[in-house]
Amino acid sequence: MAVDVNKVVNWFRVHNYGDMRHDDNVEALTQMKVMKLLYYAQGIMLAAFDRKLFDNDILAWKYGPAVSEVHNKYIGKREIVDFNADGMESKAIEDFTELQSKDEVSVVLNTVQEAYGDKSAIQLMKMTHNEAPWQNTEQSEVISTDAIKAYFKAEVLAE
Known part of the structure; x- marks a missing residue:
């Protein structure tokens, strides 16, 4: 069963906050x-477990794949983690803990974090x-789930 995309975002936010606490070089x-x-x-979940991580469409925007619902939630914000805040909000921590307890989801998110988390947005x-x-x-169109799955099965999991 797919999870709420905002919970996935919170998983990455909490992980990033923890990384920043332990390493001054983490942005x-x-x-x-x-x-x-x-x-x-999403690609790794589709290729490895033949199901979506989240139900939201991924769009082909100018600067790469994007989820409009996430963009709309954080519109006008560049950074979505505030290191100077006194910890993370409890909802984000609850989402992180929940997703960590789901075996397939946890494997996918930790794999993505390990493989891509140290790379910059650019x-x-x-x-x-x-x-x-x-x-x-085409720009601004939905990237098909089948295209993502086929690419990740052939190119990413094959590595």
């Missing part, structure tokens, strides 16, 4: 970066621009 998670992480998480954007699902979709 705050940006809206642009989380969009790419969502795309990679690096991730350039990567997605060189990948078939984004390249073969």
